[in-house]
Each structure stands twice: as C-alpha cells, then as structure tokens.
Amino acid sequence: MTEVPEPVRDLDWDPRLAREFGERALDIWTEMLARLDDDLPVSRQQTAAEVREAVAIEVPAEPMPVDSLVAYLRDMALERSIYPGHPGFLAYVSGAGTVPGAAADLIAAGLNQNLGGWRVSPAGTEIEQQLIRWFVGRFGLPEHANGFITSGGAMANMIGLTVARTVKAGFDARKEGLRGRPQLTVYCSAEVHDTVDRAVQMLGIGDAGLRKIAVDDGLRMNVPALRAAIEHDLEESSRPLAVVASAGTVGTGAIDPLNEIADICDEFDLWLHIDGAYGGSAALVSSLRPLFSGIERADSIGFDPHKWLYTPIAGAAILVRDRQHLADTFSVDAAYTWTDTDATGWGIDLYALSPHFTRGFAALKIWVSLLAHGWDAYERRIAHDVVLARYLYDQAQAHPELEVFGEPTLSIACFRYVPVDLGDRSDRELYLDQLNERILVDLQLEGPVFPSNAVIDGHFALRACIVNFRTEADTLDALIEASVEHGRRIDAELRSA
Numbered sequence: 039m040t041e042v043p044e045p046v047r048d049l050d051w052d053p054r055l056a057r058e059f060g061e062r063a064l065d066i067w068t069e070m071l072a073r074l075d076d077d078l079p080v081s082r083q084q085t086a087a088e089v090r091e092a093v094a095i096e097v098p099a100e101p102m103p104v105d106s107l108v109a110y111l112r113d114m115a116l117e118r119s120i121y122p123g124h125p126g127f128l129a130y131v132s133g134a135g136t137v138p139g140a141a142a143d144l145i146a147a148g149l150n151q152n153l154g155g156w157r158v159s160p161a162g163t164e165i166e167q168q169l170i171r172w173f174v175g176r177f178g179l180p181e182h183a184n185g186f187i188t189s190g191g192a193m194a195n196m197i198g199l200t201v202a203r204t205v206k207a208g209f210d211a212r213k214e215g216l217r218g219r220p221q222l223t224v225y226c227s228a229e230v231h232d233t234v235d236r237a238v239q240m241l242g243i244g245d246a247g248l249r250k251i252a253v254d255d256g257l258r259m260n261v262p263a264l265r266a267a268i269e270h271d272l273e274e275s276s277r278p279l280a281v282v283a284s285a286g287t288v289g290t291g292a293i294d295p296l297n298e299i300a301d302i303c304d305e306f307d308l309w310l311h312i313d314g315a316y317g318g319s320a321a322l323v324s325s326l327r328p329l330f331s332g333i334e335r336a337d338s339i340g341f342d343p344h345k346w347l348y349t350p351i352a353g354a355a356i357l358v359r360d361r362q363h364l365a366d367t368f369s370v371d372a373a374y375t376w377t378d379t380d381a382t383g384w385g386i387d388l389y390a391l392s393p394h395f396t397r398g399f400a401a402l403k404i405w406v407s408l409l410a411h412g413w414d415a416y417e418r419r420i421a422h423d424v425v426l427a428r429y430l431y432d433q434a435q436a437h438p439e440l441e442v443f444g445e446p447t448l449s450i451a452c453f454r455y456v457p458v459d460l461g462d463r464s465d466r467e468l469y470l471d472q473l474n475e476r477i478l479v480d481l482q483l484e485g486p487v488f489p490s491n492a493v494i495d496g497h498f499a500l501r502a503c504i505v506n507f508r509t510e511a512d513t514l515d516a517l518i519e520a521s522v523e524h525g526r527r528i529d530a531e532l533r534s535a
C-alpha cells in the first residue's frame with residue numbers, strides 16, 4: 039500500500055511570522071520615506087563590483103535568520119539603491135512612486151491574483167477593466183475600446199503595432215507570417231523612442247520597413263515629409279501599415295501634430311498608434327488637454343502610469359479603439375482553460391485579448407493611488423510639473439553661462455553649459471559636448487541632483503524631466519547652480535590640460 043505522504047510545511051509562513059516580517063519590511067520602507075527629503079543622497083559613488091560584493095550573496099540551504107535577512111534588506115534599500123522618489127531625481131522619465139501605490143502592491147502580491155483569467159482574479163479583472171474604462175473615457179476613445187495593463191511603454195508600443203499588423207496588413211500575418219508579402223512600412227518621427235525600432239524588428243518587419251520622418255524646429259514630426267514618404271513607399275509597392283505619433287517624446291517632450299497625422303492615416307487607411315508613454319498622462323489633465331488635440335482619433339494609445347501618474351514600476355496601459363481588434367490579434371484556443379461561463383457567470387479572460395498569459399495585478403497600485411489621492415490632486419501636480427519645467431527653462435535662459443534648447447512643452451527642460459569666454463574655436467561643438475558630458479557624469483555621481491541628457495540636433499544637452507511630486511523650485515535652482523559650478527571647474531581643467 040502507498041503510504042500517505044507526510045506534510046511538508048517549511049514554506050508556509052503563518053500569519054504571525056508574516057506580520058513580523060511584514061512590519062520590519064514596512065520599517066525599511068517608511069524609514070526610506072522619512073529620509074528621502076533629509077539625508078538620503080540622490081546619487082551614490084559606488085561601482086558595480088562594490089554593489090555586487092554587498093548584495094550578491096549565496097543562497098543558503100537553511101533559512102536565513104530573520105534579523106540577518108532584515109539587515110541585508112535594509113542595507114540593500116538604504117545603502118545600495120538610488121531613489122527616483124528623491125526630490126532631486128530628474129533623470130530619464132522616472133515617476134516618483136506613489137505611497138499608496140506601494141502599499142497596494144503588497145496587497146496585490148499577497149493576494150497573488152492572475153489577471154490572465156477572471157476566475158483567478160475576479161475583483162482584479164473587474165478593477166482593471168474599470169480603470170481601463172476610466173482611461174478610455176478621459177482620452178475620448180469610444181466605449182467599445184478596451185485594453186489592459188502591461189509592463190511598460192515598450193510592450194505597449196509592441197502590442198499596438200501587433201494589432202496594427204492584424205488589421206492593416208491586408209493578409210493574415212498571424213497565420214501566414216510575412217514571407218513573400220510586400221514590405222510592410224511603419225512611420226514615426228526621428229525623435230521616436232527606441233522601443234518602436236525594437237517593436238518593428240520583433241514583428242518581423244525589420245528596420246527595412248521603418249521610416250524615421252524628419253522633424254520641424256519644435257522636434258515634431260514634419261507632416262509633408264510623412265506624406266511624401268508614404269507616397270514614395272506606395273510607388274515602390276511597399277504596404278504602408280501604421281504611423282506611430284509621439285505624444286511627448288523622450289528627449290524633449292515634443293508632441294507630434296496629432297490631428298494632421300490622423301488625417302493622413304484616414305487618407306491612406308493606416309493605423310494610428312500614439313506613443314504616450316511619457317506625455318499620455320498629461321492628456322488626461324483638463325488644463326493640458328488642448329496640447330493633445332487629436333489623441334482621441336488614435337487606433338491605439340500606449341501610456342505609462344508608472345511615469346507621469348507617478349505609480350510604482352511597473353504598469354503601463356495599452357488601449358485599443360476597437361476591442362474586437364485585440365481579440366482578432368491575440369485570441370487563442372487554450373483547451374486547458376476550459377470553463378462554462380453560462381453555468382458559472384464568470385467574466386472576461388484577458389489572456390485572450392493580450393499577448394500575456396499570467397499577468398499580475400499591477401492595476402491595483404494605479405487604481406488605489408487614484409482612489410487615495412483623488413483626480414484633482416493629479417491635475418494639480420501634473421500641471422505643476424509643467425510650470426516647474428518652464429521655471430527651470432527661464433532660470434537657465436537668464437543665466438549668462440547656460441544655453442537653452444527649445445521651449446518646454448511638457449515637463450522637460452534642456453540646457454547646456456557654455457563658458458562665456460569660449461569664443462569661436464573650430465572645435466567648439468565638440469568641446470561643448472565633451473564639457474557637458476563631463477558635467478553630467480559629475481552631477482550623476484555627486485548630486486545634489488540627478489539629471490540625464492538629451493542629444494538635440496546633434497548637441498549634448500543636460501536634461502531635467504519632472505515627473506516627481508517631491509520636486510520643487512529649490513531643487514531646480516540647485517541644478518542650475520551645480521551645473522554652473524561643475525561647468526566652471528571642468529572647463530578650467532580641460533583648458534589647462
């Protein structure tokens with residue numbers, strides 16, 4: 039006779055241990071919050087080898103004592119990390135991370151819902167769908183639009199273009215692939231985020247099918263050049279598929295002329311995907327909405343709550359104008375997920391509308407943040423970020439040793455340090471690039487602020503992107519001051535070398 043197996047319960051921590059460990063994790067988190075505005079640095083001078091030495095420990099065979107584990111986590115969090123939520127963090131497009139969103143993430147992980155299927159995430163799926171309906175309404179998409187939360191803007195672009203391929207290729211790319219078919223072509227501005235290049239590559243369209251359209255003085259897609267490129271491709275027997283319009287470019291926050299691009303898409307029967315990974319959140323704000331006129335005409339929109347809705351990483355939305363197009367692109371016949379919804383009354387299984395199968399409850403941190411703060415607070419803060427970028431731009435413009443690049447549209451301002459006595463040396467631009475690159479390295483290593491860079495018209499610029507509800511004018515003053523201080527010192531070093 040087979041013996042009844044003995045229980046193996048090592049992994050099943052009881053609620054008392056869960057509380058003990060959870061409370062100590064909360065201590066680390068709240069200590070970080072308390073010190074963000076105080077003594078935690080925005081940057082740390084530490085090499086990869088030093089961090090590895092501190093964090094890359096061996097997996098023990100036996101449980102690590104809780105005290106040691108907590109000490110290890112505290113060191114990782116408070117000595118070895120950097121903080122996008124620090125008031126001085128102005129780099130890339132890194133949302134500060136809402137506080138209620140972080141707590142919601144703990145609940146989401148604790149519940150361990152799988153938003154691939156309604157039956158394994160009943161409240162989760164209904165909350166996510168409610169969130170998506172709210173986004174759909176605020177963007178002005180029709181009621182039959184739908185979507186879901188994915189990992190980031192990269193995946194949102196990939197998904198938008200995959201649906202575009204289903205709907206506009208003119209053949210069944212899902213079944214037949216692309217072999218022997220006309221070259222599909224996708225259009226975007228030269229300022230588009232690199233994830234669009236990768237999406238086109240992953241879709242099998244390849245770089246040969248990606249057209250980077252020139253931009254105007256405001257770094258927005260040049261629409262006559264777009265038209266010319268489409269007409270040229272049609273003459274060459276290629277098959278124009280989609281335009282990716284940027285609603286907030288990663289470099290400077292430029293918004294492509296959405297209505298004019300939508301007109302072109304109508305005229306040539308092309309899919310309009312809008313990459314609003316950064317700027318999309320601002321399109322939800324009443325006072326900024328006019329900047330995004332035409333966004334409601336998109337066939338698909340990607341936008342990242344983990345950027346400018348400030349929610350903790352990761353969670354981005356992909357919205358598709360007609361939910362049937364999601365089903366046409368992603369439906370599968372997964373026999374192993376059989377159920378009888380007539381008998382159960384269960385709801386929609388989102389795995390059949392997305393490329394994901396198992397999917398976490400990332401929607402909860404976005405939803406809880408909206409509930410906890412209320413939308414008016416978002417309207418005020420997102421609009422304030424735009425005001426702050428303008429403030430930074432004005433301060434830089436007024437400074438005799440700084441040169442600004444373009445006026446900010448959203449919450450990005452770019453400038454560079456230019457020594458007043460530099461003169462017209464033959465290698466001027468090269469020298470300024472080198473000088474500003476070194477300023478950026480020193481700022482990122484030493485603080486007191488952590489900006490990043492943009493390359494604008496071939497020039498290296500210092501760039502601040504404010505998607506951080508802890509940043510205020512004093513931080514931006516500190517950025518100006520530190521950029522000039524570093525600039526003067528490095529310029530002197532370079533010229534005396």
Ligand SMILES: Cc1ncc(COP(=O)(O)O)c(C=O)c1O
Nearest residue numbers: 131190191192231287288315316
């Ligand atoms: C305009 C734009 N599109 C796409 C992305 C990629 O988004 P994610 O990093 O969330 O994948 C970014 C990231 O900064 C972006 O700014």
